[in-house]
Amino acid sequence: QKEVEQNSGPLSVPEGAIASLNCTYSDRVSQSFFWYRQYSGKSPELIMSIYSNGDKEDGRFTAQLNKASQYVSLLIRDSQPSDSATYLCAPQGSSASKIIFGSGTRLSIRP
Amino acid sequence: NAGVTQTPKFQVLKTGQSMTLQCAQDMNHNSMYWYRQDPGMGLRLIYYSASEGTTDKGEVPNGYNVSRLNKREFSLRLESAAPSQTSVYFCASFLGRAEAFFGQGTRLTVV
Numbered sequence: 001q002k003e004v005e006q007n008s009g010p011l012s013v014p015e016g017a018i019a020s021l022n023c024t025y026s027d028r029v030s031q032s033f034f035w036y037r038q039y040s041g042k043s044p045e046l047i048m049s050i051y052s053n054g055d056k057e058d059g060r061f062t063a064q065l066n067k068a069s070q071y072v073s074l075l076i077r078d079s080q081p082s083d084s085a086t087y088l089c090a091p092q093g094s095s096a097s098k099i100i101f102g103s104g105t106r107l108s109i110r111p
Numbered sequence: 112n113a114g115v116t117q118t119p120k121f122q123v124l125k126t127g128q129s130m131t132l133q134c135a136q137d138m139n140h141n142s143m144y145w146y147r148q149d150p151g152m153g154l155r156l157i158y159y160s161a162s163e164g165t166t167d168k169g170e171v172p173n174g175y176n177v178s179r180l181n182k183r184e185f186s187l188r189l190e191s192a193a194p195s196q197t198s199v200y201f202c203a204s205f206l207g208r209a210e211a212f213f214g215q216g217t218r219l220t221v222v
Contacts, residue, residue: 036211043201043216046211088154097167099205102153104153
């Protein structure tokens with residue numbers, strides 16, 4: 001089992017709709033969870049972090065965490081073409097500083 | 112990308128040659144990381160350094176060595192390059208659980 005699993009996509013969502021991205025992880029002691037966005041040919045950039053069970057909202061983005069199910073998700077409301085990118089999930093593992101990434105989900109917003 | 116500088120940006124090596132990728136950050140972060148990213152893939156952790164003077168193996172350390180020269184600098188060395196090491200290499204630094212920055216990447220081709 002991979003430490004971090006994401007559907008590779010591509011996930012195609014119409015403009016204005018909600019995009020839902022999912023991530024599962026195997027390390028039960030993970031405490032911190034990060035979502036990164038990476039445009040083609042660019043470096044990843046941090047867009048959301050979440051540490052507690054439940055929802056965390058930041059503008060059009062909502063991160064959801066369920067530690068019991070070892071599941072974290074990212075919702076993007078009112079999807080825009082500029083949201084088309086690869087989204088990477090990264091739980092912080094048992095070693096406080098070890099950060100492993102999922103393989104990423106490619107999101108495409110169609111006009 | 113603000114704060115993390117990688118050199119070089121591009122490099123072509125012949126099989127068996129050696130080289131060192133340099134990374135420096137000016138944000139006083141404790142933790143620094145080296146990742147590789149192959150086409151269409153996520154980031155795979157090569158090595159990381161939780162603090163000055165410490166280094167640890169990540170997911171794919173074979174064929175690489177690292178040095179945490181001081182708090183600012185974390186270098187990655189390929190002693191005998193192989194075509195399988197053709198990839199984009201990213202250096203990143205983290206402060207605690209919230210702040211994360213990536214360098215602009217080094218595109219390495221081994222022929």
